Amino acid sequence: MLDYQSVSVIYGDNKPSLSDFTLRIQKGEIVALVGESGSGKTTAIRAAMGLLPSGGQIVKGDIRFDGQSLLYLTDNEWRALRGGSMSMIFQDSGTMLNPIRTIGSQFIEYIRTHKQKTKKEAWEMGWMMLERMGLPHSKTIMKSYPFQLSGGMRQRVGIAMAMVFEPRILLADEPTSALDVTTQSQIVREMMGLREKFGTSILLVTHNLGVAAYMADRILVMTQGSIVDQGDRQAILEHPSADYTRDLLESVPSMRGKRYV
Numbered sequence: 007m008l009d010y011q012s013v014s015v016i017y018g019d020n021k022p023s024l025s026d027f028t029l030r031i032q033k034g035e036i037v038a039l040v041g042e043s044g045s046g047k048t049t050a051i052r053a054a055m056g057l058l059p060s061g062g063q064i065v066k067g068d069i070r071f072d073g074q075s076l077l078y079l080t081d082n083e084w085r086a087l088r089g090g091s092m093s094m095i096f097q098d099s100g101t102m103l104n105p106i107r108t109i110g111s112q113f114i115e116y117i118r119t120h121k122q123k124t125k126k127e128a129w130e131m132g133w134m135m136l137e138r139m140g141l142p143h144s145k146t147i148m149k150s151y152p153f154q155l156s157g158g159m160r161q162r163v164g165i166a167m168a169m170v171f172e173p174r175i176l177l178a179d180e181p182t183s184a185l186d187v188t189t190q191s192q193i194v195r196e197m198m199g200l201r202e203k204f205g206t207s208i209l210l211v212t213h214n215l216g217v218a219a220y221m222a223d224r225i226l227v228m229t230q231g232s233i234v235d236q237g238d239r240q241a242i243l244e245h246p247s248a249d250y251t252r253d254l255l256e257s258v259p260s261m262r263g264k265r266y267v
């Protein structure tokens with residue numbers, strides 16, 4: 007489905023921030039990218055969405071979605087893809103909401119910029135998506151302003167917006183790290199539910215090895231722009247092959263020899 011083929015990205019004249027990054031994600035698969043700050047995780051996600059900041063460019067390799075290269079898409083093709091088959095959520099998706107407009111009006115606008123829907127149809131799609139995300143009183147939420155919701159609820163609204171067109175892949179950049187642990191675990195469960203309900207593949211960037219271990223079928227460990235270790239949850243947690251992964255695991259607290267991730 008999403009296929010990174012030996013992708014390298016540089017910013018300006020610096021050395022590559024992503025080097026020979028290769029990853030193929032299958033339908034319904036959840037893959038986590040973990041690693042230290044600055045190791046290239048966000049760069050990998052942004053490269054696939056065509057959203058590298060200015061100065062950043064793919065200098066080598068290819069990224070394909072269903073066999074089609076993403077490197078040469080027109081603006082219109084990007085708009086269709088981002089609002090359709092591929093979607094993205096950020097750490098602060100909730101804070102991107104406009105504070106002086108209701109959730110409903112923003113949801114309607116978002117839907118109507120991507121699909122030809124009447125306002126009424128878009129309203130229906132919006133509140134139903136909130137409902138499917140397990141948000142209680144979804145019609146009241148549609149009429150609320152962002153400041154009337156908790157941080158966790160705003161983030162879930164952001165996820166609901168990202169999911170409204172039932173994307174086949176969701177790229178999630180630290181979706182839970184700004185939240186308290188209880189809300190974090192709710193959102194983690196909801197994201198797992200997306201895979202159950204919609205068969206969504208998820209590429210997840212996280213600092214939290216616990217979240218990665220809980221959610222991911224496969225974990226990739228990155229340092230300095232390169233993948234240094236990868237495997238399924240058990241392989242990474244129980245038989246890490248890279249020194250760096252061992253260091254990362256050492257930093258997780260353990261009790262009576264058992265590590266709680």
Ligand SMILES: Nc1ncnc2c1ncn2[C@@H]1O[C@H](COP(=O)(O)OP(=O)(O)OP(=O)(O)O)[C@@H](O)[C@H]1O
Pocket residue numbers: 017018023041042043044045046047048049050059060061062
């Ligand atoms: N806009 C930019 N301009 C210049 N360099 C950048 C830019 N964005 C990222 N970089 C560089 O690219 C490298 C990888 O950054 P990236 O944000 O992808 O890492 P990360 O693993 O996602 O880090 P974090 O966990 O802190 O978000 C870093 O060395 C960073 O300095």
